[in-house]
Amino acid sequence: MGVGKAAAVLVAMGLLAQAQAAPAEKVLRVAYDDDVATFDPDDAIILFGLDASRVLYEGLVQYRPGTTEIAPWLAQSWSISPDGLTYRFTLRDGVTFHDGRPMTAADVLGYFRRRSTPSLPLSYFLDGVADMSAPDPHTFVITLKAPQPAFLDRLASPWAPKIIGPGALVDHAGGDLGVGWLGEHADGTGPYKLDEFARGQRYVLVRNPSYWGPQPYFDKIQILIVPSSNQQMLMLERGELDIIEHGYPFDQLAKLPPGLKVDAHDALGLEMAYFNPTKALRDPKVRKAVLTAINPAGWLNDVFGAYATPARSAYPKAMITGPAPVAFPTDLAAARRAIAAAGPVAIEIGCADQEGPVQQRIAEFMVSQLKQIGVTATVRTIPIDQDSSLVNDLARAPDIFIAQNYPDAAHPATQTGVFFETGAALNYFGYSNPKIDAMSAAAGQITSIPERNQAYLAISDLLFADEAFIPLADVKDVIVYRAGLVDLNTRPALPWAVDYATIRRE
Amino acid sequence: MGLFLLRRIAGLAGVLVAMTIVLFALQQIVPADPARALVGPNAPNALVEAKRTEMGLDRPLPVRYWRYMVQLSRGDLGQSILTHNPVTTDLARFTPATLELILAALVLGIATGAAVALPQVLSRWGGVLRLGLIAATSAPIFLTGLLLSLVFWYWLGWLPGGGRVSPDDFRLGPTGFMTLDSILTGQPRMMPDALAHLILPAFTLALPIAVAIGRTLASSLTEVYRQGYIRTARAKGLGEATVLTRHALKNAAGPALSMVSLQVALIFNNVLIVERLFAWPGLGSYMVQAFAAADLPAVLGVAFVAAATYLVVAAIVDILRAAIDPRLGVG
Numbered sequence: 001m002g003v004g005k006a007a008a009v010l011v012a013m014g015l016l017a018q019a020q021a022a023p024a025e026k027v028l029r030v031a032y033d034d035d036v037a038t039f040d041p042d043d044a045i046i047l048f049g050l051d052a053s054r055v056l057y058e059g060l061v062q063y064r065p066g067t068t069e070i071a072p073w074l075a076q077s078w079s080i081s082p083d084g085l086t087y088r089f090t091l092r093d094g095v096t097f098h099d100g101r102p103m104t105a106a107d108v109l110g111y112f113r114r115r116s117t118p119s120l121p122l123s124y125f126l127d128g129v130a131d132m133s134a135p136d137p138h139t140f141v142i143t144l145k146a147p148q149p150a151f152l153d154r155l156a157s158p159w160a161p162k163i164i165g166p167g168a169l170v171d172h173a174g175g176d177l178g179v180g181w182l183g184e185h186a187d188g189t190g191p192y193k194l195d196e197f198a199r200g201q202r203y204v205l206v207r208n209p210s211y212w213g214p215q216p217y218f219d220k221i222q223i224l225i226v227p228s229s230n231q232q233m234l235m236l237e238r239g240e241l242d243i244i245e246h247g248y249p250f251d252q253l254a255k256l257p258p259g260l261k262v263d264a265h266d267a268l269g270l271e272m273a274y275f276n277p278t279k280a281l282r283d284p285k286v287r288k289a290v291l292t293a294i295n296p297a298g299w300l301n302d303v304f305g306a307y308a309t310p311a312r313s314a315y316p317k318a319m320i321t322g323p324a325p326v327a328f329p330t331d332l333a334a335a336r337r338a339i340a341a342a343g344p345v346a347i348e349i350g351c352a353d354q355e356g357p358v359q360q361r362i363a364e365f366m367v368s369q370l371k372q373i374g375v376t377a378t379v380r381t382i383p384i385d386q387d388s389s390l391v392n393d394l395a396r397a398p399d400i401f402i403a404q405n406y407p408d409a410a411h412p413a414t415q416t417g418v419f420f421e422t423g424a425a426l427n428y429f430g431y432s433n434p435k436i437d438a439m440s441a442a443a444g445q446i447t448s449i450p451e452r453n454q455a456y457l458a459i460s461d462l463l464f465a466d467e468a469f470i471p472l473a474d475v476k477d478v479i480v481y482r483a484g485l486v487d488l489n490t491r492p493a494l495p496w497a498v499d500y501a502t503i504r505r506e
Numbered sequence: 507m508g509l510f511l512l513r514r515i516a517g518l519a520g521v522l523v524a525m526t527i528v529l530f531a532l533q534q535i536v537p538a539d540p541a542r543a544l545v546g547p548n549a550p551n552a553l554v555e556a557k558r559t560e561m562g563l564d565r566p567l568p569v570r571y572w573r574y575m576v577q578l579s580r581g582d583l584g585q586s587i588l589t590h591n592p593v594t595t596d597l598a599r600f601t602p603a604t605l606e607l608i609l610a611a612l613v614l615g616i617a618t619g620a621a622v623a624l625p626q627v628l629s630r631w632g633g634v635l636r637l638g639l640i641a642a643t644s645a646p647i648f649l650t651g652l653l654l655s656l657v658f659w660y661w662l663g664w665l666p667g668g669g670r671v672s673p674d675d676f677r678l679g680p681t682g683f684m685t686l687d688s689i690l691t692g693q694p695r696m697m698p699d700a701l702a703h704l705i706l707p708a709f710t711l712a713l714p715i716a717v718a719i720g721r722t723l724a725s726s727l728t729e730v731y732r733q734g735y736i737r738t739a740r741a742k743g744l745g746e747a748t749v750l751t752r753h754a755l756k757n758a759a760g761p762a763l764s765m766v767s768l769q770v771a772l773i774f775n776n777v778l779i780v781e782r783l784f785a786w787p788g789l790g791s792y793m794v795q796a797f798a799a800a801d802l803p804a805v806l807g808v809a810f811v812a813a814a815t816y817l818v819v820a821a822i823v824d825i826l827r828a829a830i831d832p833r834l835g836v837g
Contacts, residue, residue, distance in 0.1 A: 034795050034798075035588075035589075035795060037588055037589065037590070037799075038589075038590060043590070044544075044546065045545075045546030045547065045548065045549075118553075118556060119560065121544055121545035121546055121549060121553070121557070122545075122546070122549075123553070124549055124550050124553050127550070159546075179590060180590065180591075183589065183590050183591065198787075199589065199596075199599065199787070200599075200600060200603075200787030200788075200791055200792065201669065201670065201787045202669075224669065224785070225785060225787065225791075226668060226785045227782040227783075227785060227791065227794070228668075228782060228783050228785070230652070231655070231667060231668055231783070231784075231785065234655075234656075234659075234660050234667065235667065235668075238660065238663075240667075383538065383798070384547075384798065385538045385539060385540075385542065385543045385798065385799065385800040386536070386537050386538050386539070387547075388539060388542045388547065388554075389537035389538070389539050389542075390537075392537065393537070405547065406548075407548070408548050414548075418548045423551060425547065425548055425549060425550060425551055425554075426547060426548065
């Protein structure tokens with residue numbers, strides 16, 4: 001063998017050895033339908049992006065996987081004063097921010113002060129806080145103006161305060177509380193760091209070697225923006241994606257291609273119909289007839305297959321499990337007679353522009369069932385940014401609005417406060433019942449969970465009796481992923497998200 | 507020429523002002539709530555009201571419009587509700603992707619249109635070719651795109667199915683065009699990757715352009731070939747290629763060029779669909795998201811870019827037509 005050949009063989013062997021020595025990078029590839037507004041935990045309600053947000057930033061407490069129980073996170077323990085006003089959190093040792101600075105109670109206090117700034121959209125999570133302090137480097141104290149048994153749930157919510165480091169809040173404050181900088185950067189304490197934020201294209205998270213907890217399995221999380229759900233499905237099938245966390249069509253789940261698996265878990269997304277009491281549904285007999293026709297028993301399986309069950313109350317099953325499914329009237333003949341007596345009845349069903357074609361399909365089934373009792377129904381899609389304006393013009397609003405919404409947290413007070421109370425944000429048709437408001441105020445102060453749940457179920461019964469809020473279905477959160485992935489650790493209160501800190505390949 | 511440009515700029519300003527008025531009026535009619543979109547669906551109404559005041563949305567429409575126009579006169583398009591960035595920053599980020607796609611589609615469309623126009627006129631297979639093209643574009647563009655994607659990405663695996671570049675360490679350069687920046691920033695290995703990503707969306711966009719240009723050019727050429735000067739040229743013994751390039755094409759190109767200008771206007775509609783279909787991170791994707799978030803500053807910003815691009819292209823086409831056919835004159 002000539003010297004040249006020998007040298008070539010040596011170089012080749014060296015390269016081979018190098019290639020063998022460098023382990024393949026472990027990458028998890030996921031897709032979002034749309035860009036996230038920001039990963040800044042204080043600046044926007046996001047749905048896509050919660051999975052990434054919770055491994056960049058961490059809060060004081062979190063929900064335990066698969067449950068709505070509250071578990072430690074950056075606070076390793078906490079105590080609540082007997083009067084329910086003072087929450088004392090003992091912070092975990094050895095936590096550092098992504099820029100390497102150690103986390104202290106003063107940093108937590110500085111962050112919470114930022115969160116409570118009224119100009120930040122999610123400042124309302126801290127409404128009712130009277131005072132905050134950091135008496136020592138390991139202790140953070142929050143004092144409330146009045147007892148709030150739902151307060152810990154608010155701190156465990158997917159949109160809860162999550163600690164941002166002083167590197168962002170001081171060094172990059174920039175006159176806007178760091179909002180501009182945090183729009184495309186992150187400085188949290190989580191197991192991943194934000195390595196790339198290419199708006200409209202992709203986000204890349206890389207493992208944080210200084211993380212205080214167990215190191216995650218994947219070196220890198222690659223999040224691609226793929227607006228077409230068809231393309232996402234094909235990418236998953238071709239192995240270009242590992243997970244679709246939301247939007248896989250229900251009717252395709254029964255015939256998944258080989259190599260794909262489904263995780264379906266209870267969630268806080270409750271399918272609900274809201275009745276506009278000012279038009280055709282003003283007449284109680286017509287309302288009852290319409291209720292008979294829209295009974296979810298007639299369409300639930302066609303729309304959701306095995307991935308939804310009839311609602312058991314005005315609260316999601318994962319929040320409170322009602323004793324039995326909500327009982328709709330079933331006498332179609334009586335409904336037909338009622339409509340015939342009322343004269344020609346025409347109604348409009350508004351469906352929220354969400355969840356792909358699901359709302360539209362439900363509305364179409366309702367139209368068909370309403371026709372059977374002599375009601376002429378039409379369907380209108382309401383863009384998601386217009387639904388909260390329905391209350392401003394009830395005469396032009398649809399007679400029924402159907403939507404699947406998420407409360408802020410797993411405590412029933414967050415459901416009641418957002419939908420059912422007088423003047424609530426998503427009380428679409430301006431329903432007001434002083435008795436409900438009083439019952440809600442009383443239930444919100446109960447600390448015993450069984451007693452609390454009974455109080456909220458009584459509210460649910462009254463709401464259904466008033467025929468204002470019609471719970472239709474508990475819809476599962478469905479995640480489709482490539483076989484071999486385990487420890488997804490989903491949570492009912494965390495929509496559309498697996499836990500990147502624990503997921504791994506077998 | 508100076509007067510022509512002046513007239514064009516005045517026209518552009520007029521169109522943009524009219525557009526802002528229409529969009530502001532639409533905003534008043536459509537019951538979208540940017541303040542609610544910003545703070546989230548579950549936020550208390552008091553917070554929404556505070557945000558509305560902070561954003562100036564509680565002021566009368568003429569006042570808001572005046573403020574917007576004053577800002578605009580300073581080159582400030584406002585702040586995006588969705589991204590929280592200045593709209594100009596977002597436009598600078600997303601426009602190159604769309605321009606790169608549109609330019610590629612125009613080049614492909616014009617070349618394909620010309621390529622099918624000539625056989626239509628010169629050979630008896632013209633009718634068959636025309637039929638084939640019309641069939642290819644009679645389907646809605648999203649179906650055409652989906653079909654191309656299924657065949658060339660999903661089944662054959664020859665081309666990427668979406669995005670601008672394979673996830674990698676690619677660094678964008680000064681132009682924002684992946685194809686150019688791969689060379690300018692010394693990353694030549696990315697050039698074939700960027701081109702491969704461009705083919706399917708650009709071809710989807712190019713098909714209707716090719717049909718429109720092909721049919722217009724074929725019909726003009728048919729008309730030109732009936733003229734006496736073509737008979738004279740042939741009688742002088744000039745070859746068919748010379749007759750085509752020196753006499754026929756030059757005289758038939760005018761209507762086809764006007765069609766290019768019209769296609770630029772139409773291409774913006776299709777870009778919204780094609781960018782979503784192929785996960786192309788351009789103005790179309792940005793616009794669709796902005797609509798969903800009631801993000802008026804962003805919507806206005808994209809409309810500005812689209813209108814300005816169309817008017818600039820129309821002006822260039824007018825100049826080109828005048829250069830080809832001096833009888834038309836500029837303007």
